[in-house]
Amino acid sequence: MARLQRDAGKSNDHNTMSNKEPQEPKKRSFSQRQRNMASGYMFISPFYLLFAVFGVFPILYSFYLAFFRWDGLGDMEYVGFNNFNIIFNDPLFWKSLYNTIVIGLMGTAPQLIVALLLAFALNSVLIKYKSVFRLAIFLPYVTSIVAVAIVFSVIFSNQESGLVNAFLGMFGVEPITWTRAEWGTKVAIATMIFWRWVGYNTIIYLAGMQAIPSDLYEAAKIDGASLRQQIWHITIPMLKPFIIFTVFTSTIGALQIFAEPHIFQGRAGRPEGMSIVLYLYRDAFGSNFFGTASATAIVLFFIIIVFSTMNLYFANRIGRSKKVGVK
Amino acid sequence: MKEERLLSAILVTAMIAVGCSSNGGVGEEDAGNDEISIGSEESEVELSFWAFGTNYDSLIEEYTEENPNVTISIQQVDMEDHHTSLFTSLSAGAGAPDIAAIERSEIDSYKRAEDKFMNLYDLGASDLESDYLDWAWEIGSSVDGDFLLGVPADIEPTAMYYRADVFEQAGLPSEPEEVEEMIQTWEDYRQIAATILDKTGKKMVDNSEPVFKAKRDQASEHYFNETNELLIESSPYMKQVYDETARWIEAGYIDNSEMGSREWRNAIQEGDYATLLGPVWMSETIKGYAPDDTNWRVVSMPEGAGNWGGSWFTIPKETDHPEEAYEFLTWLVAAKQQMKSFEERGTFPSTPDVYDDPDFTLPTDDHFGGGNVAELFAEAALEVEYVYKGSLYEDVNEEILIGLDNVYDGANPEEEWPEIINRVERRVFR
Numbered sequence: 001m002a003r004l005q006r007d008a009g010k011s012n013d014h015n016t017m018s019n020k021e022p023q024e025p026k027k028r029s030f031s032q033r034q035r036n037m038a039s040g041y042m043f044i045s046p047f048y049l050l051f052a053v054f055g056v057f058p059i060l061y062s063f064y065l066a067f068f069r070w071d072g073l074g075d076m077e078y079v080g081f082n083n084f085n086i087i088f089n090d091p092l093f094w095k096s097l098y099n100t101i102v103i104g105l106m107g108t109a110p111q112l113i114v115a116l117l118l119a120f121a122l123n124s125v126l127i128k129y130k131s132v133f134r135l136a137i138f139l140p141y142v143t144s145i146v147a148v149a150i151v152f153s154v155i156f157s158n159q160e161s162g163l164v165n166a167f168l169g170m171f172g173v174e175p176i177t178w179t180r181a182e183w184g185t186k187v188a189i190a191t192m193i194f195w196r197w198v199g200y201n202t203i204i205y206l207a208g209m210q211a212i213p214s215d216l217y218e219a220a221k222i223d224g225a226s227l228r229q230q231i232w233h234i235t236i237p238m239l240k241p242f243i244i245f246t247v248f249t250s251t252i253g254a255l256q257i258f259a260e261p262h263i264f265q266g267r268a269g270r271p272e273g274m275s276i277v278l279y280l281y282r283d284a285f286g287s288n289f290f291g292t293a294s295a296t297a298i299v300l301f302f303i304i305i306v307f308s309t310m311n312l313y314f315a316n317r318i319g320r321s322k323k324v325g326v327k
Numbered sequence: 328m329k330e331e332r333l334l335s336a337i338l339v340t341a342m343i344a345v346g347c348s349s350n351g352g353v354g355e356e357d358a359g360n361d362e363i364s365i366g367s368e369e370s371e372v373e374l375s376f377w378a379f380g381t382n383y384d385s386l387i388e389e390y391t392e393e394n395p396n397v398t399i400s401i402q403q404v405d406m407e408d409h410h411t412s413l414f415t416s417l418s419a420g421a422g423a424p425d426i427a428a429i430e431r432s433e434i435d436s437y438k439r440a441e442d443k444f445m446n447l448y449d450l451g452a453s454d455l456e457s458d459y460l461d462w463a464w465e466i467g468s469s470v471d472g473d474f475l476l477g478v479p480a481d482i483e484p485t486a487m488y489y490r491a492d493v494f495e496q497a498g499l500p501s502e503p504e505e506v507e508e509m510i511q512t513w514e515d516y517r518q519i520a521a522t523i524l525d526k527t528g529k530k531m532v533d534n535s536e537p538v539f540k541a542k543r544d545q546a547s548e549h550y551f552n553e554t555n556e557l558l559i560e561s562s563p564y565m566k567q568v569y570d571e572t573a574r575w576i577e578a579g580y581i582d583n584s585e586m587g588s589r590e591w592r593n594a595i596q597e598g599d600y601a602t603l604l605g606p607v608w609m610s611e612t613i614k615g616y617a618p619d620d621t622n623w624r625v626v627s628m629p630e631g632a633g634n635w636g637g638s639w640f641t642i643p644k645e646t647d648h649p650e651e652a653y654e655f656l657t658w659l660v661a662a663k664q665q666m667k668s669f670e671e672r673g674t675f676p677s678t679p680d681v682y683d684d685p686d687f688t689l690p691t692d693d694h695f696g697g698g699n700v701a702e703l704f705a706e707a708a709l710e711v712e713y714v715y716k717g718s719l720y721e722d723v724n725e726e727i728l729i730g731l732d733n734v735y736d737g738a739n740p741e742e743e744w745p746e747i748i749n750r751v752e753r754r755v756f757r
Contacts, residue, residue, distance in 0.1 A: 069757075071718075072418045073440035083757075090753050158583070159590050177736055266585065268725045270732075285411070287722050288436060289757040 065294035072288045083295035093296065095271055096279040097303070103186050103261075103275065104254030107193030112246055115198050116239075119205035120231060134206070137199040148196055149263035153179070156188040156264075179265050185273040192260045197253070201246045208242035209235060240318055247315040248308055255304050276300050366391035366398030372651045373398045375424035379409035379638070381481065381674050386664055390655060397651055406430060416643075417443045423643035425652040429477055431466065431636040436718040438469055438476055445642040447475040450653040458662060462713035463677040467639045470553045470715070477639030480660045481674035483606035484707035485541060485633045488613065491696070492622040493601045497526035503696055507626040513542065513571070516602075516629050520580035523601045530582040530600055533591060535572050535731040537604040538581060542568040544633025544714070550724070551717035557755065559723065560748050569747075572731060573740035583735045592616045604628065606635035607675045607704045614694050624696045625703055632707030637677070675704060682708075719755045726750045 030038070066083055068076040087093045122133055140148070155163045156178035165175040176184040216234050225233070236243070258281065261273035268282050276296065284293035362375070365387045376387075376399055387399050402424070404412070410433050416422035417440065429437055437444070447467075452475050456464055463479035465472075487510070491501040499522065500509060510516050520531035532538055543549060546564035551557060559565045575581050582600065584590040594600055595616045603609060613623050640660055642652045658664060665676035666684060681687055682705035692700050730747040734740050 071436075071439060072414060073437070073443065086757055092750070092753065154589065157590070180732060180736055268722075270729055283757070287719060287754065287757070292757045 062294040062297050065290055066298050067291070069289075069291045072290055079291065083291045084299070086292050087296050087299065092271060092274065093276075093279060096274040096276045099186065099273065100255055100257060100275045100277075103190050103193070103257060103273075104251070106186060106190035107257075108197070108250040108254045111194045111198050112201055112243075112250060114194075115201035115246070116205050116236075116243075118198070118202045119209055120235060122202065122206050123209040134203065137202050139199065140196045141200040143196070145196070145259045146263060148192055149260055152188060152192045152195075152260075153264050156184075156191075180270060180272060182272050185261075185265065185270075189257070189260045189264060189273055192264070193254070193257065197250070201250070204242055204246055205239060208239045212238045236318060240315075243318055244312065244315045247311050251308050251311045252304055255300065255307060276303075362400050362402040364398055364400040367395050368398075369395075370398040371396045372648050373400060374426060374646075374648060374652055374655055375399075376401045376426045376655075377409060377413060377424040378403050378428040379406045379430070381638070381668070381672055383659065383668070385671065386659060386667060390658055394655075397655065399655065421645070423645045425642065425646040425648060426656050427641050427643055428480065428638040429641055430638055431483075431634070432716075432721055434466060434477060434639055435716050435720065437641070438474075439718060441469065441474050441476070443644050444476050445644055445646070445649050445653075446473075447478060447642065447653065448473070450642075450649060452478060452653075452657075455657060458678050458680065460677050460679055460708060460711070462634070462711050463637070465713040477641040478656065478660050479677035480638045480640050480665070481668065482637035482677045482708060482711075483608060483635040483675060484704050484711060485544070485604065485606045485628050485635055486625050486703055486707055487628050488603040488605060488609060488623055488625050490598045490601055490622050491624050493523060493527060493529055493598055497523045497601075499523070501624075503624050503626050503698065506624070510626070510629050513629050517575065517580070520575065520601070521578070524579055527601075529598075531575075531580040532602050532604060533582055533584055533594065533600050534586065535576055535581050535583070535735065536586075536728055538575065539568060539572045539727065539731060540635070541604040541628055541633060542571065542630075544711075545631050547712075547714070549714050549716060550720055551715065553715050555717055555719075557723075557751070559727075559751065565727075566744065569727065569731070569744060570740065573734045573743075576731065576734050577740070581735075583732070596620065598622060607707075608673065610692070610695065610700060611673055621694060621696075623694065625700055627703060627707060632710045634708075634711045637675075669701075675708065677708075679705075679709065722754050723751050726754065 065076075067078060067080060069079045069083070070076040118137060121127060122130060122137070127133060157163065157165065158175070158177045158179055159165065160169065160175040162175070162178070164178070169175065178184040178188045212235065216238070217230060220230050220234055256277050257275045258277040261269055261275050261278055262281070265273045268286055269278050277300070280293040280296035280300070283289045283296065363384070364373075365384065366373075370391075374397060376383075378401065380403075382403060383401065387401060391397055391399060403409075409428070410430065413423065413427050413429070414436075416424075417437075423443075455478065459479050460482070463482055467477040467479055468475045489506060494501040494506065499519065500506065510519055516531070523529055523531055543565065546568065548558055548562050548564060550559050550565065572581070582594075584594060595603075595613060598620070603613075605612075610623075610625065613620075617623070640656050642649060642656065646652050660677075662676065662678035662680045665674075665678050666681045666686065668674045669676050669681070670686065676682075682702070687705070688699055688702050690699060690701070691697050726747050729750070730738075730743045733743050733746075
């Protein structure tokens with residue numbers, strides 16, 4: 001198909017529209033190239049049409065909404081930048097931003113490291129029943145997020161008899177009110193995120209590792225490189241595109257944490273576990289303030305851009321240590 | 328081969344685990360998400376009806392048999408999804424049903440959008456007014472009383488449930504008549520709470536929320552006045568109710584387990600709480616979680632009952648068949664049908680006429696000491712008084728409950744109250 005299109009394009013490139021020579025004797029209103037283009041666009045159109053309706057329009061509309069006061073049913077009232085003013089003056093907005101970053105860091109940074117180690121273990125020749133392990137590690141990812149949150153709220157129960165509290169109790173730790181304590185909530189939510197996403201990243205890393213030619217390792221082994229050196233100087237530099245991808249997606253995912261705190265804390269959430277998305281969700285769908293919620297969404301949009309760019313920059317520097325290649 | 332089998336075993340287990348967790352709700356009937364159409368195929372009018380929580384299929388079948396020209400397609404989903412779809416379709420101006428149920432806590436939000444609903448007074452609803460409880464009728468109408476958004480279907484009057492065995496253990500009388508006599512006021516309730524805590528070590532009640540609610544509902548004004556000004560700071564009532572609740576938390580009478588949670592269900596089975604302050608459907612919840620336990624009893628709420636919720640039936644303006652919709656709606660909420668609903672599904676009628684019906688007053692319930700429970704709730708329903716709530720009611724409520732949880736965790740109630748007001752103001756003035 002692509003080849004055809006390119007060929008068609010080539011033949012028409014020289015004399016584009018003036019090409020009415022008998023080369024195509026039948027009556028046609030479109031040239032072959034245009035027809036190919038049209039059919040190409042037709043093939044991809046279902047996605048773009050749906051995306052336009054359910055993606056582009058809501059995105060643009062929320063930019064528009066951010067400058068209005070609107071309860072969803074009545075009339076819209078233009079308020080300029082007042083919605084931004086309101087959210088920037090709301091300590092809970094800043095608290096939710098702080099929570100999101102803290103939970104994001106706690107949930108994703110260790111996750112990526114563990115995923116890398118798990119992938120390395122799965123990739124090694126020493127492990128039997130590899131596909132069983134792969135499946136087991138990947139399973140959390142396909143588990144319903146609601147189920148995860150419910151199971152974890154049993155594990156992190158506020159009661160003294162809750163699983164984690166009972167375990168900590170053996171070491172003389174006082175029972176923690178997991179759904180309300182400042183750090184307890186964050187630990188519980190971060191644990192959920194860790195558990196759910198570690199398998200996904202492991203599989204991506206594993207795919208990346210399998211693409212690394214084994215002769216690199218063999219050569220390293222012959223040269224007497226230790227396991228640590230192998231990981232550090234072969235695996236990680238070769239995995240760089242994969243690491244960049246996972247860091248990128250994890251950053252975006254972490255900044256959009258929603259279901260975990262929403263279900264874990266119940267009702268409309270509490271300040272300790274309030275994430276930005278939860279904050280705007282509550283604003284829009286709990287209180288019907290769609291203007292301030294849209295303004296929050298836009299602020300979040302820019303925050304995501306900033307953080308993603310920063311992380312991309314740092315992830316890009318991975319494996320650029322001077323030692324690489326200096327054997 | 329072996330590995331493959333192991334794999335599929337794991338997969339199946341995982342699927343079961345995922346599947347099991349989807350039915351977590353308390354007392355929610357499993358109503359399918361699909362719309363079902365009831366009525367003959369040759370009918371001229373098709374009405375769509377969106378409801379939540381209650382299954383009206385049998386009544387609708389009856390109606391469509393009597394009225395073969397009407398088919399009714401009914402969509403029954405859970406309460407939150409129901410209101411989300413209704414809100415979205417009204418906001419978009421397309422896709423709303425001909426008849427929609429709206430919950431008590433949501434109805435004030437929809438009063439902002441009178442232009443999106445039929446005024447039921449225009450369709451003749453003023454003739455019906457005398458059939459319904461005054462306060463329930465008022466909830467369905469606008470503040471100025473000119474516009475009727477919805478007609479009350481079911482309501483949720485409250486009462487005090489208690490454990491006869493816990494009262495006995497504490498050396499207290501435990502027969503309903505005696506308990507009713509003994510706990511007339513909140514001060515009586517507090518003294519009993521102290522006795523029970525002292526004698527048995529058990530808490531009086533499960534959570535601060537029902538306590539706060541029960542006392543709040545006896546006040547003549549709540550969080551907003553009818554012009555939507557925030558009252559919680561200026562009005563004495565809410566601070567007073569909050570203070571009392573906070574004191575009881577600090578005295579150890581109130582536990583902190585959320586209704587419907589695992590701990591809560593255990594506690595209901597074990598009888599860890601002396602009382603529960605809840606609506607009429609709590610009796611079903613108790614039966615569901617403690618089917619063999621006959622220690623629970625019901626008496627009136629100290630100092631007067633309140634209303635937890637209920638549904639009101641409305642006709643969105645988009646409808647093409649307002650008359651037919653109105654006819655069906657009024658039939659469905661008429662006393663006779665409400666009585667049937669009560670018998671079949673336990674929804675509590677908003678039409679006081681049925682409260683004298685022998686089918687209503689005679690049945691006894693072995694679960695609650697062998698007496699008739701419905702009459703007690705009928706008295707409660709007649710006691711309730713109308714209070715304006717406002718569309719941001721739940722937001723204020725949530726912040727107060729967060730504050731009470733903080734008090735439970737050790738916050739100073741006097742310092743917490745201004746914090747609550749701060750949070751409320753930032754949340755509702757946008």
